[in-house]
Amino acid sequence: MFLTAAAVVAAVAVTYSIVSSIVNYRKLAHIPGPKWAAWTDFWLVRHCLSGQLVHKMRDVNSQYGKLARIGPNWVVCGDPGEIRRIWAARSSYKRGYWYQGLRLDPYRDNLLSTLDEKLHSALRTKMLPGYGGKDVDGLHEAIDAQVVAFVKLLEDKYLAGDPSKSHVPYRTVDFAHKVQFFTLDIISTIAFGDAFGCLEADADVSRYIEITERVVPTVVAMAVLPWVINLLQSPIVRPLIPRVHNLVGFGSVMTLAKKAVDTRYGEKPVVKRDMLGSFVKHGLSRDEAEGEALMQILAGSDTTATAICATLLYTITSPQVYSRLQREIDKSVHAGRISSPVSFAEARRLPYLQAVIREGLRMWPPAGGLQPKVSTTDDVICGVRVPAGTAVAWSAWTVMHDKSVYGEDAHQFRPERWLDASPEKLRAMEQTAMLGFAGGSRYECLGKNVAMTELNKVLVELLRRFDIVLVDPTQPWKFVNAIVFKQSDMNVRITRREEAFKS
Numbered sequence: 001m002f003l004t005a006a007a008v009v010a011a012v013a014v015t016y017s018i019v020s021s022i023v024n025y026r027k028l029a030h031i032p033g034p035k036w037a038a039w040t041d042f043w044l045v046r047h048c049l050s051g052q053l054v055h056k057m058r059d060v061n062s063q064y065g066k067l068a069r070i071g072p073n074w075v076v077c078g079d080p081g082e083i084r085r086i087w088a089a090r091s092s093y094k095r096g097y098w099y100q101g102l103r104l105d106p107y108r109d110n111l112l113s114t115l116d117e118k119l120h121s122a123l124r125t126k127m128l129p130g131y132g133g134k135d136v137d138g139l140h141e142a143i144d145a146q147v148v149a150f151v152k153l154l155e156d157k158y159l160a161g162d163p164s165k166s167h168v169p170y171r172t173v174d175f176a177h178k179v180q181f182f183t184l185d186i187i188s189t190i191a192f193g194d195a196f197g198c199l200e201a202d203a204d205v206s207r208y209i210e211i212t213e214r215v216v217p218t219v220v221a222m223a224v225l226p227w228v229i230n231l232l233q234s235p236i237v238r239p240l241i242p243r244v245h246n247l248v249g250f251g252s253v254m255t256l257a258k259k260a261v262d263t264r265y266g267e268k269p270v271v272k273r274d275m276l277g278s279f280v281k282h283g284l285s286r287d288e289a290e291g292e293a294l295m296q297i298l299a300g301s302d303t304t305a306t307a308i309c310a311t312l313l314y315t316i317t318s319p320q321v322y323s324r325l326q327r328e329i330d331k332s333v334h335a336g337r338i339s340s341p342v343s344f345a346e347a348r349r350l351p352y353l354q355a356v357i358r359e360g361l362r363m364w365p366p367a368g369g370l371q372p373k374v375s376t377t378d379d380v381i382c383g384v385r386v387p388a389g390t391a392v393a394w395s396a397w398t399v400m401h402d403k404s405v406y407g408e409d410a411h412q413f414r415p416e417r418w419l420d421a422s423p424e425k426l427r428a429m430e431q432t433a434m435l436g437f438a439g440g441s442r443y444e445c446l447g448k449n450v451a452m453t454e455l456n457k458v459l460v461e462l463l464r465r466f467d468i469v470l471v472d473p474t475q476p477w478k479f480v481n482a483i484v485f486k487q488s489d490m491n492v493r494i495t496r497r498e499e500a501f502k503s
């Protein structure tokens with residue numbers, strides 16, 4: 001009797017699963033894409049786990065067109081105009097369920113994981129004065145201090161001597177690793193009021209890099225499966241598992257966040273004009289402030305490290321660009337037009353540097369996740385009908401290398417394109433490149449100015465002092481992509497520049 005009932009339940013479950021797969025398949029059957037992706041989310045999960053998702057999306061778009069199917073209920077779009085329309089302030093689209101996977105704490109949303117538009121907008125309003133700098137003193141000085149610490153680390157431990165002199169020790173350094181220290185120390189200063197101290201210790205002191213490298217690809221792959229997120233965040237399972245920060249080992253970083261936040265609340269709160277102080281002033285609760293401080297670390301460290309490494313890599317492997325940029329910096333140093341460290345305002349007056357930075361962000365967009373949006377109504381994307389409720393991801397690579405925006409040589413690192421373009425063309429190029437920061441959308445990156453300040457300062461300070469060459473140009477770096485990138489093994493040889501001593 002029991003066996004018969006079990007068999008009936010199993011048969012119903014199997015039939016339900018087959019019928020719903022067919023129904024789901026038919027909904028988007030008119031959109032081309034990889035065969036298996038139409039039937040199962042595991043195609044997407046597999047490519048998330050591979051660490052190469054962003055390039056897989058590029059390949060899918062080039063094989064099947066700018067709108068392709070990548071899951072039973074997923075499409076990926078690589079058209080810049082359509083992505084701008086979908087992400088725009090008053091579109092019918094909202095964040096897809098995938099963003100719930102970015103909850104760092106199963107009990108609570110943060111700015112990145114909030115789906116409710118009203119809640120998101122209210123939280124964003126409270127955080128804007130802090131990010132906008134209105135309530136914050138000493139942000140640039142804090143960045144300068146880490147630029148100086150980064151230069152000092154390279155000078156103290158990693159300078160290689162003249163290779164023609166045999167007594168000089170042969171030294172190389174994994175530049176990607178040290179840049180991660182640099183961006184982590186900056187973002188921890190901004191978020192917690194105190195640097196982790198990675199540069200000083202020349203070590204991943206909070207184990208943040210090690211832990212996120214291990215865990216983030218799995219967390220990101222799970223975000224593709226709404227039922228896994230539902231299960232982990234359901235009231236039944238939630239109490240059975242440790243909070244995510246314990247589960248994945250964010251413990252030490254969370255402890256720092258808690259310690260920093262605790263001082264700002266309670267009976268004798270410390271009042272400071274910094275980012276955390278601004279959040280408190282504008283009404284973030286203690287829990288919210290803790291969550292947002294941790295989220296800042298995730299949102300602002302790997303993204304900026306990728307931007308620095310990629311821009312530098314493209315520069316040092318393009319001889320004309322490298323020497324033109326160094327000439328621009330040297331001339332400004334000799335003319336006394338830039339301080340040390342360079343101020344953001346001074347750096348922004350160097351046109352070629354600005355072109356190099358824009359081109360680096362375009363060639364290798366640092367935030368290359370699926371970032372899906374879902375419409376409440378049916379839509380037409382790239383001329384193709386897309387039913388309401390479909391998750392529309394973007395392909396960062398396809399968008400940033402679009403030939404109709406950047407020309408036939410869109411795949412080439414050529415900063416000059418930003419100096420030669422007509423005003424109209426430049427506007428189109430900028431609008432597209434700024435999608436890398438979700439520019440022009442309700443979700444625009446709040447840390448864009450911080451990231452741009454870091455990029456400007458560090459590139460000038462490194463290139464005015466050092467010559468940097470890859471140890472093995474055939475293997476410039478390794479990387480994995482899971483929304484953000486993690487680079488490693490960017491082995492370089494750094495020597496002191498003669499120019500720096502003359503100036």
Ligand code: HEM
Binds near residue numbers: 300366447
């Ligand atoms: C080159 C570096 C960076 C890039 C390319 C970048 C890119 C992005 C993108 C694309 C988003 C939108 C995510 C989405 O909703 O799908 C975003 C959001 C965000 N970013 Fe950045 N980011 C960078 C650096 C930073 C830094 C340094 C910080 C902190 C100081 C930061 C803080 C944030 C925050 C708080 C959000 C959430 C905004 C919201 O949901 O309203 N980012 N970023």
